Amino acid sequence: MGTNAISMRGLTKTYGRKRAVDGIDLDIESGEVFAILGPNGAGKTTTVEILEGYRDRDAGDVRVLGTDPQGANRHWRNRVGIVLQSTTGLDLLTPREALRANAKFYSQTRDLDEVIHAVGLDEKADARIAGLSGGQKRRVDVGLGIIGRPELLFLDEPTTGFDPQARRDFWQLIRSLADEGTTIVLTTHYLDEAEALADRVGVIAGGKLLALDTPTGLGGRDTEEATIVWEEAGTRHTLRSAEPTAEVGRLSARFGGEVPGLQVTRPSLEDVYLELIRPHVDADALAAGSTTGEVAR
Amino acid sequence: MNALAMGWERTLLELKMYSREKEAVFFNFLFPILLLVMFSTIFGGQFSAADKAAGMNAGRLFLPGLIAAGVMLTSFQTMAMSVTVERDDGTLKRLRGTPMPPVAYFLGKVGLVLATSVAQLIALLLVARFLYDVQLPTDAGRWLTLAWVFFLGSFGGTVLGIAYSSLGTARSIGAVVIAPALVLQFISGVYFAFKDIPSWLQQVAAIFPLKWVAQGMRSVFYPYALASQEMAHAWEPGRTAIVLGLWAIGGLLLCAKTFSWYKRGTT
Numbered sequence: 001m002g003t004n005a006i007s008m009r010g011l012t013k014t015y016g017r018k019r020a021v022d023g024i025d026l027d028i029e030s031g032e033v034f035a036i037l038g039p040n041g042a043g044k045t046t047t048v049e050i051l052e053g054y055r056d057r058d059a060g061d062v063r064v065l066g067t068d069p070q071g072a073n074r075h076w077r078n079r080v081g082i083v084l085q086s087t088t089g090l091d092l093l094t095p096r097e098a099l100r101a102n103a104k105f106y107s108q109t110r111d112l113d114e115v116i117h118a119v120g121l122d123e124k125a126d127a128r129i130a131g132l133s134g135g136q137k138r139r140v141d142v143g144l145g146i147i148g149r150p151e152l153l154f155l156d157e158p159t160t161g162f163d164p165q166a167r168r169d170f171w172q173l174i175r176s177l178a179d180e181g182t183t184i185v186l187t188t189h190y191l192d193e194a195e196a197l198a199d200r201v202g203v204i205a206g207g208k209l210l211a212l213d214t215p216t217g218l219g220g221r222d223t224e225e226a227t228i229v230w231e232e233a234g235t236r237h238t239l240r241s242a243e244p245t246a247e248v249g250r251l252s253a254r255f256g257g258e259v260p261g262l263q264v265t266r267p268s269l270e271d272v273y274l275e276l277i278r279p280h281v282d283a284d285a286l287a288a289g290s291t292t293g294e295v296a297r
Numbered sequence: 298m299n300a301l302a303m304g305w306e307r308t309l310l311e312l313k314m315y316s317r318e319k320e321a322v323f324f325n326f327l328f329p330i331l332l333l334v335m336f337s338t339i340f341g342g343q344f345s346a347a348d349k350a351a352g353m354n355a356g357r358l359f360l361p362g363l364i365a366a367g368v369m370l371t372s373f374q375t376m377a378m379s380v381t382v383e384r385d386d387g388t389l390k391r392l393r394g395t396p397m398p399p400v401a402y403f404l405g406k407v408g409l410v411l412a413t414s415v416a417q418l419i420a421l422l423l424v425a426r427f428l429y430d431v432q433l434p435t436d437a438g439r440w441l442t443l444a445w446v447f448f449l450g451s452f453g454g455t456v457l458g459i460a461y462s463s464l465g466t467a468r469s470i471g472a473v474v475i476a477p478a479l480v481l482q483f484i485s486g487v488y489f490a491f492k493d494i495p496s497w498l499q500q501v502a503a504i505f506p507l508k509w510v511a512q513g514m515r516s517v518f519y520p521y522a523l524a525s526q527e528m529a530h531a532w533e534p535g536r537t538a539i540v541l542g543l544w545a546i547g548g549l550l551l552c553a554k555t556f557s558w559y560k561r562g563t564t
Binding site for chain 1: 298303306310313314317318382383386387388390391393394395396397398559
């Protein structure tokens with residue numbers, strides 16, 4: 001802890017006249033699980049691909065594991081694991097064959113059976129990948145990403161297409177990687193996933209970092225007014241309060257114990273997130289007419 | 298592991314995938330062999346006893362052209378199609394994100410082409426010799442010619458195929474590759490005797506490497522007297538080497554200039 005796995009200052013990338021990434025400053029600590037949230041076409045993928053060494057930036061300073069990823073060499077790639085949004089082209093192999101082939105590229109690898117077990121593919125290890133379900137194929141991708149024992153792992157929407165149980169299992173895997181000290185950068189559309197896994201989340205929209213906080217603290221939602229709902233004389237009453245505990249105490253005293261239909265809620269991560277990105281989503285939708293940008297990938 | 302060892306590993310993996318892809322095995326690997334069997338069967342009756350006494354039969358007539366076609370199929374066609382598909386489906390991008398040295402990928406492809414094309418050549422020769430009684434050369438000089446024409450043709454086909462892969466997408470590449478390849482085979486003397494093709498079309502064919510591979514192969518397998526039926530009334534080994542060499546170098550340069558690990562429109 002304390003040192004930064006990733007550090008960027010004034011990161012900028014322009015496509016034609018569009019500023020896809022517009023001056024982002026961000027540090028991600030070693031050993032941290034960091035989630036990047038943002039609507040499609042917001043600059044999220046571009047940012048991550050610059051960090052992964054896939055794209056060149058136009059301006060700004062970037063250090064990933066102490067090295068500039070632009071033109072980084074094999075030794076750097078040996079320390080980084082990348083799970084792309086979708087991988088195909090492995091249909092003719094089995095998970096075991098694909099993992100074994102990938103392991104040859106790295107200097108220190110995890111045990112093959114251990115990885116197969118960790119990603120939950122014990123039963124499918126020797127079946128053709130073509131015949132696996134979407135979620136199982138995704139686990140092959142994750143296995144390929146972690147076989148080289150990376151210090152830093154990028155996961156791009158890793159659980160798309162997973163059933164609920166598979167997602168829980170996957171989260172457990174990510175937590176165990178984090179426990180071993182792996183720094184994890186996760187992009188996701190699932191806010192519950194960010195909430196369950198991330199130490200911190202960053203919201204990117206319009207090429208800018210709009211918010212940066214812990215999942216519980218994002219947008220000040222831990223200190224924001226809570227909404228109290230209860231029923232009285234057949235009608236629903238709603239009250240917003242900065243001191244919900246005191247309010248509930250007063251209600252309880254008035255009812256002489258239980259308050260009928262009581263609910264106390266704070267804005268969910270989703271509420272806060274949607275509120276944050278609203279201006280950008282509207283502006284983008286107007287500018288683009290319909291859907292462009294990342295959809296084409 | 299060094300780049301060479303990784304290239305070898307990639308070769309083994311490529312071969313494993315190739316052998317599991319039934320369409321590739323059929324259309325690229327077995328196709329020329331199948332054609333040799335078909336042509337020998339269909340045209341076998343058109344050769345007189347005198348032809349046969351002189352050592353000419355249908356198998357011998359078609360063998361050089363089909364070897365040339367095989368070189369193009371296993372190098373150019375396989376390469377163009379597989380690299381396009383791998384670029385579009387993200388395989389190349391994924392590999393780029395690993396510590397694999399880029400050259401290992403190309404070595405794997407070269408290994409795949411070498412292994413499949415040599416196996417195909419041997420199969421063609423065995424079928425021709427033992428099923429259709431084709432006389433194979435007995436002097437070392439002709440075998441040497443076979444080796445260098447085959448090598449230059451395969452190498453050129455491989456690099457040109459990789460360069461050509463940038464022209465299509467996974468969806469279009471089938472048509473983008475197969476149609477020109479088929480036309481080229483027709484005008485380069487693969488399916489017809491080259492001498493029967495109109496001379497202006499021969500001139501067109503002479504721009505492309507396939508004609509020269511086929512001609513080189515004829516110089517290996519045809520009786521010496523048939524050199525008089527060529528465009529220049531000779532086998533022209535020197536010119537063959539120059540044309541194939543230029544295509545190989547040009548392909549290599551084009552490859553280095555145009556190769557991309559990423560799908561069009563994503564960077």
